[in-house]
Amino acid sequence: MPEVVLDGVELTAEQVRSVARSKAPVLVHPDGLVRANAAHQTVSALSAAGQVYGRTTGVGANRLVAVAYESNAGPVVLGPEGSVLPADAPIPDPVPEPVRHDAHGLRLLRSHAGGAGPLLDPVSVRAMLTVRLNQLAAGGSGVSPHLLHGLAEALNRGLTPPVHAFGGIGTGDLPALAVTALCLLGEVPWRGGTMDPIPFDPADALSFISSNAGSLGEAALACADLSELLRASTVITALAFLAGDGNSEAYEAVVHLARPHAGQQTVAARLRDLLAGQPVKAARIQDPYSYRAVPQVHGPALDAVVALERTLGIELNSASENPLVDPVGNRVLHNANFHTAYLGLALDAIRNALFQTAALSVARLSLMLEPAFTGLSPFLASGPPGSSGLMILEYVAHSALGALRLNAMPTSLATAVVSRGVEEHAPFSSQAARNSLDAVGDYRIVLAAELVAAVRALRMRGTTPVDGPLADAFAYAAERLPGRLDDRPLDQDVEDAAALLPGLAEF
Known part of the structure; x- marks a missing residue:
């Protein structure tokens, strides 16, 4: 190392x-x-x-x-x-x-x-x-x-x-x-x-x-993890898109030049790259939001993590002590560089944006369990009538999304008055950092559930992505996720899928 x-x-x-x-x-x-x-x-x-x-x-x-x-x-x-x-x-x-x-x-x-x-x-x-x-x-x-x-x-x-x-x-x-x-x-x-x-x-x-080294340390961990998970999410979205015969018209460059937010354009361009040359049938004139609005919803999360990286780039390398020692001026300066309003607000923003894109992930999971959308069996089940397939993953994903919703609550709305009224403001960025680390875990489960469903749906359809980064990503996941379709406990599938997310972020 x-x-x-x-x-x-x-x-x-x-x-x-x-x-x-x-x-x-x-x-x-x-x-x-x-x-x-x-x-x-x-x-x-x-x-x-x-x-x-x-x-x-x-x-x-x-x-x-x-x-x-x-x-x-x-x-x-x-x-x-x-x-x-x-x-x-x-x-x-x-x-x-x-x-x-x-x-x-x-x-x-x-x-x-x-x-x-x-x-x-x-x-x-x-x-x-x-x-x-x-x-x-x-x-x-x-x-x-x-x-x-x-x-x-x-x-x-x-x-x-x-x-x-x-x-x-x-x-x-x-x-x-x-x-x-x-x-x-x-x-x-x-x-x-x-x-x-x-x-x-x-x-x-x-x-x-x-x-505030403790808060900054946890914020740095959350930032690095979320940057990785957000990259993996775009790859999983593309796999789910293939499984649902999505309409790639929504990702065309001219659409996003018409409203050129940086993150939105990045997501759309990445999806175009992943889906280039793929056997997309465009089964609908217009897709549900969980496909059609990915650039507009996932893009703000990318922008928020970039903003957090920029904030951390300053905070991690700053002299934040009170008093500040100035050897050049041979003096000490009593100040408030220890106050982390910038950090708390940036963390609140990323958690809020993360919830929005996680909600789309859960919605895509639900669509993949719906025969009217995929043409496959209900819940991607394979077995006697009434088999449950991946039914429980919808509950699991919503449970994780519920936890993410709680962790997304803005901590910067709180304050405190301490030390006999002398210190009369607090940004609670310590709690924002802790909540952000917890949100990482929530989001990881949401993405893992969507990945399990996307891989199973593509297997059941007999669809394999054509050569390129998406084909490599599918092979990476399919080789490591169980191929069994019978009703059985799925906890290990979700755990295995979660472990694959850092690797998917690199495709």
């Missing part, structure tokens, strides 16, 4: 997924370490001379409460070209003194490590660690480069902190990152193994946890 270089500049959602799911190793780019060290030296000097939120003051409503500046950080020694040593090497000397038990920063971490609910899947937590490490490499936090080294080591050893589901509201994943810091300190055990504690200056506490 190729390593992912984290430089604070070019991290993508696909790379986050590669590290989180496939356990690709990470390497911090030397430039990121140099930026982090410059900010660390700047904020340490400024904190010793004056007020810096979270370092010489309390946080939230305690922002006006002065606290002693208790840094135990010595100068950080970087390796060649600004790098720290590899993840399995010891921290270079000199290292900070042991953290004082009563230091303000340590109390802050302990008090904020208060998440609740079930523990998150390690994949989501690895996504969070990847994002936070890349953010720190952007160089605005002021934390010691030792912490970048520690996060890289944890990722490369397969360790995750015990992060609970509840605690973030879109203005900072404070509980999740606080417990991460306590794992780095050695106070809380890692999940999956052990590693030596990392030197942690208590003055870096707020700077480390001032981030």
Whole structure:
């Protein structure tokens, strides 16, 4: 598995997924370490001379409460070209003194490590660690480069902190990152193994946890997954189109030049490519919406995922901490870059668009079970009269669509007032990211059910796509899905079909 270089500049959602799911190793780019060290030296000097939120003051409503500046950080020694040593090497000397038990920063971490609910899947937590490490490499936090080294080591050893589901509201994943810091300190055990504690200056506490890395990590996973599933959906639509003798007139280029939305044109062009040269009979002068309106409904979902990718391209590579350290100007700037309204709104948009196109998928499934549409037996059954065939898949798909409908509810309509009224707005993008990951699972089931029906219908009709990408996609699916047509449990068919979706996205 190729390593992912984290430089604070070019991290993508696909790379986050590669590290989180496939356990690709990470390497911090030397430039990121140099930026982090410059900010660390700047904020340490400024904190010793004056007020810096979270370092010489309390946080939230305690922002006006002065606290002693208790840094135990010595100068950080970087390796060649600004790098720290590899993840399995010891921290270079000199290292900070042991953290004082009563230091303000340590109390802050302990008090904020208060998440609740079930523990998150390690994949989501690895996504969070990847994002936070890349953010720190952007160089605005002021934390010691030792912490970048520690996060890289944890990722490369397969360790995750015990992060609970509840605690973030879109203005900072404070509980999740606080417990991460306590794992780095050695106070809380890692999940999956052990590693030596990392030197942690208590003055870096707020700077480390001032981030929405958890929400961004889950959003990145959802974005990469949805981009893949939306590509697979167009291929499945083309297979269902053949099974139902659709009318390709609705996909003609002149139609979509008449209303040239980007996603709509992309979908129509892809369908034209897939269906080129296929034995399409055009059984009707005008198809139902689930065929005729695919570009107009699936297109907005493509546009929404592009917009989410654009938002994540900024968020994943930004310095979002408060305060922001500006080494060039030798100052710290108190700000609200931690607020994730852009992210929450983009996630709400993709889930809403996803529900619309998923509804068309369920409708196509229903059409393929209808003899008047396919000329085949009811429910694509094969056996004695009254056989059920794929009848139950219609229920399964609607059940998944119902869950997707709930997950599509906009979280950005909520807000919160916390910390004695000082923090009086919240976008709830943490919930938007979690709902988006859940929506991925719902949509995967919907597509899997449609794929099972499309492959069976084509088999029963004796229709094989002509040479080209659609023929290759059909062969890929047909070779891996059971060919039996008798009434039997279909749960494994749906599971097998779901596993084929990433491969179908590549045709």
